[in-house]
Amino acid sequence: MDASRVGEQFAETAYWTPPLPEARGFEHAVIETPGLRSHVASIGKGPPVLLLHGFPQHWWQWREIAPALAQRGYRVICPDLRGAGWTSAEDPRIRHEARMHDLTALLDVLGVDRAHLMTHDLGAITGMHLAYSYPERVRSLVQLSVPPGFLRFTPKMMPAFSHYPPLILRSPTRSLRWLFAPPYITRPMSETTLDGYLRVEQRPEIGRATRAVMFGMITPEIPRLVGTHYKKRRLQPPTLVAFGRHDHPFAEPMVRRMCRDHARHADRFQLAFIDGAAHFVTDDAPDAVIALALDWFEREGAEG
Template identity: 60%
Template structure:
């Protein structure tokens, strides 16, 4: 039975700040202790939670969410703490901050269990929920980020090269370098880059960059390298998808670091997309949609 929203938080349907354009989405603020989470949602049916990258927000899913919703799903795209139009009373981050925030939002919305689609930073929270609260995860599709049980190899180190600069980020410093050709096969237009970075005009979001990386991303990265998640069992059906042009996770490397998946996961598959790199949701949205819907159909089971 769904939990009434009033039992865990509240949902406000009033919305006024200007947002990037995307048709069909409803925008709400979900109030939980210490946080006002902006949530964009679309569709009706079984819930799907989409967790965005850094730097990004709900708008990352502008093409993918409507296509998933059209197949009978309710797609929920929250702006994670420190991103988008979410407002946090406490600017500090811990390794589990965003995971706890996502669970609080789901409780407030009365959603006990959902499919998850996660990219980049959002995959951190999706992965943590899958390991620590697997009963909340019906299936998960993880984009451009290896599973928690990955076997570390120096070949993946280039995937972490951007982190020192973000650890020293100064408010007002451009983050446009994160949208360079190194991370995508199809250049983003100026309009798309501007829409992704628009929330960084807010001082709260700009000041959160260093705190996010120091308090959450780096500690979780150390957990991965130390094998913390390899000592746990991954229960939800998990699909990990990489673009074939994503250098640190080229297919031979990705298959190597996941080769012992049967020892660590109940149900796990890898998939690779032609003509895509790290920003796979922009490089190949139709392939992502196809893979997501196929995984839901094959592994979703009963609600």
């Protein structure tokens, strides 16, 4: 498939249903892989950077971060993952590692052998799958708001899962607006920002996808995180894990204790903590995220 031609054909945001939220400088394409039509927003030219959004977000999460990376000479690729945004799947189910396989197929179509990777929230699960299973495709990794797979689990982490039961029990027609509020953010979001994230709820399949994500991806991942799955493997790509300082389930002292054995499990690993930010760190502190990512990509993932 000629991705550049498709991107030109669907560049207008009003083409999409509902219309895409505005973000200057992006090109938009539909990329077809087996069973999936992925919406991909991209910007810039140079070494590729793959940005994986969290839940309940989509490509627009990176509206401030991607252009800043592009200005520094990167080609930034922001796909809507299966079950999110403007991507459509033939099968409404979301298998545990389906998004990882979607990404490898997408990268093949785009001609990307290896990329820097930045992930947030649920996108971090897919990013970990990719980094462990296909380390040769990940030049470096910045993981936001989610601890590494090799963490030492503690019951003190349980508040981080407090939103899980309401998401399982929610009606598919109930808005997810309540997630974009304290304690998950430090700065109130404007109605324009909320609309940018939530207008995609007009697509009926998005409401149904929430439960598919919870049962298909998160539930099977929990035993891996609690058990030894990741502890028995080695994380090869240079990895920076960052949290907002107001992301209270992941206070710095606890996170450092959970990750104190990182040398046993990762080739190159570092922690960072971002002032003035909670869970939705890319909205609370985009400039800090940009600075961390650029520094990590250029220090740890340089061409060589």
